[in-house]
Amino acid sequence: MADVSFLDWPFFEDRHRAFAEALDGWAAGLAVDHGDTDAACRALVRRLGADGWLAPTGAGEGERLDVRTLCLAREVLARHDGLADFAFAMQGLGMGAVTLFGTPVQREWLARTRAGEAIAGFALTEPRSGSDVANSTMTAVRDGGGWRLDGEKTWISNGGIADVYTVFARTGEAPGAKGLSAFLVPADTPGLTVAERLETVAPHPLATLRFAGVRVPGDALIGEPGAGFRIAMTVLDHFRPTVAAAALGFARRAMDEAVARVKAREIGGRPLAEMQMVQGHLADMGVAVDAAALLVYRAAWAKDRGQARITREAAMAKLFSTEEAQKVIDMAVQLHGGDGVRKGSVVERLYREIRALRIYEGASDVQRVVIARAVLEGGA
Numbered sequence: 001m002a003d004v005s006f007l008d009w010p011f012f013e014d015r016h017r018a019f020a021e022a023l024d025g026w027a028a029g030l031a032v033d034h035g036d037t038d039a040a041c042r043a044l045v046r047r048l049g050a051d052g053w054l055a056p057t058g059a060g061e062g063e064r065l066d067v068r069t070l071c072l073a074r075e076v077l078a079r080h081d082g083l084a085d086f087a088f089a090m091q092g093l094g095m096g097a098v099t100l101f102g103t104p105v106q107r108e109w110l111a112r113t114r115a116g117e118a119i120a121g122f123a124l125t126e127p128r129s130g131s132d133v134a135n136s137t138m139t140a141v142r143d144g145g146g147w148r149l150d151g152e153k154t155w156i157s158n159g160g161i162a163d164v165y166t167v168f169a170r171t172g173e174a175p176g177a178k179g180l181s182a183f184l185v186p187a188d189t190p191g192l193t194v195a196e197r198l199e200t201v202a203p204h205p206l207a208t209l210r211f212a213g214v215r216v217p218g219d220a221l222i223g224e225p226g227a228g229f230r231i232a233m234t235v236l237d238h239f240r241p242t243v244a245a246a247a248l249g250f251a252r253r254a255m256d257e258a259v260a261r262v263k264a265r266e267i268g269g270r271p272l273a274e275m276q277m278v279q280g281h282l283a284d285m286g287v288a289v290d291a292a293a294l295l296v297y298r299a300a301w302a303k304d305r306g307q308a309r310i311t312r313e314a315a316m317a318k319l320f321s322t323e324e325a326q327k328v329i330d331m332a333v334q335l336h337g338g339d340g341v342r343k344g345s346v347v348e349r350l351y352r353e354i355r356a357l358r359i360y361e362g363a364s365d366v367q368r369v370v371i372a373r374a375v376l377e378g379g380a
């Protein structure tokens with residue numbers, strides 16, 4: 001049974017506690033067939049949407065994104081199933097620009113993504129610009145009243161199964177970061193194809209997308225021309241703490257598995273749990289989990305209470321939570337002995353799931369750069 005005492009922390013309101021408890025109960029009944037990743041992901045989006053759990057991934061008229069709810073959802077889902085977390089997370093990230101900057105017509109997509117009837121993707125990374133977003137080279141040029149998009153996006157989650165993508169391209173108002181714009185592009189737009197499906201250690205739908213003369217109307221532009229970098233960073237400001245929350249969910253699950261294992265497994269006639277060195281490892285894991293949770297929910301609470309930017313808080317949460325989760329999970333594998341690396345065991349799955357979180361939405365060293373900048377400016 002997971003430790004839920006953190007829900008009593010002052011970061012939360014009763015509605016958060018009720019949400020986390022109810023989602024935990026729902027997710028406990030999930031029996032995801034991971035045989036076909038695309039089919040599993042589609043089914044998860046449908047189920048999450050049908051039962052109302054995707055509502056927090058967007059915000060309609062008069063609503064706003066509640067980052068604490070997004071974080072709680074990811075933590076709870078990650079504890080139960082990594083693909084369920086992924087399915088939830090991408091509906092939010094894929095539609096983040098529309099929620100925060102979209103026109104009423106663009107926002108009509110939200111009704112479908114929040115109901116689980118359409119799948120969303122967020123297309124920022126390119127083959128030669130991952131961490132270095134300002135160097136994006138995909139172009140969008142004016143074409144009559146609309147735009148023509150040419151270039152490639154890679155490592156796109158939900159690539160190949162999404163119905164709609166938020167796409168960032170160079171419109172050239174200024175060099176570097178100030179010359180990018182955001183567009184809403186339905187996946188069936190002529191000229192948009194899946195160039196390659198990408199396989200990873202923990203299977204998720206991922207692809208390289210090719211845009212060859214993709215024509216979109218003028219109202220596909222999200223926000224102002226040249227505002228793409230700011231839009232991307234604002235979206236990530238909301239969603240980066242949720243990556244940290246997912247890592248926290250994986251770490252909590254690893255902790256639960258480790259505790260159950262050391263209580264049950266006897267070595268030399270006594271349970272592993274009685275050995276001080278094992279207890280020392282459990283103590284380190286417990287501290288890492290609680291410290292990560294404090295950073296995650298501090299960042300989410302700061303955003304929800306109206307702090308304009310949480311760049312520093314989000315970077316600290318993501319760096320610490322993902323790096324510590326990797327260590328906690330590694331120790332859980334270690335405490336399981338051979339069973340820890342047995343294909344299909346829970347901790348083996350977590351060991352594969354956690355790895356990419358230290359890379360996507362800003363690799364750990366990029367978070368260190370962000371934090372150092374804040375520290376040097378006197379912001380920490």
Ligand SMILES: Cc1cc2nc3c(=O)[nH]c(=O)nc-3n(C[C@H](O)[C@H](O)[C@H](O)COP(=O)(O)OP(=O)(O)OC[C@H]3O[C@@H](n4cnc5c(N)ncnc54)[C@H](O)[C@@H]3O)c2cc1C
Nearest residue numbers: 122123124125130131155156157356359360361362363365
């Ligand atoms: C599973 C997965 C899902 C993804 N989903 C999406 C998605 O949905 N949409 C999307 O647009 N992208 C997505 N990505 C892409 C992801 O955001 C990039 O992989 C990430 O930003 C790193 O870019 P890169 O792979 O080009 O690595 P690079 O930019 O080449 O960086 C490689 C390494 O260099 C080091 N490094 C880079 N910059 C610095 C620096 N300034 N200082 C110090 N060290 C540095 C870090 O160690 C970093 O890990 C996904 C990636 C993965 C693995």
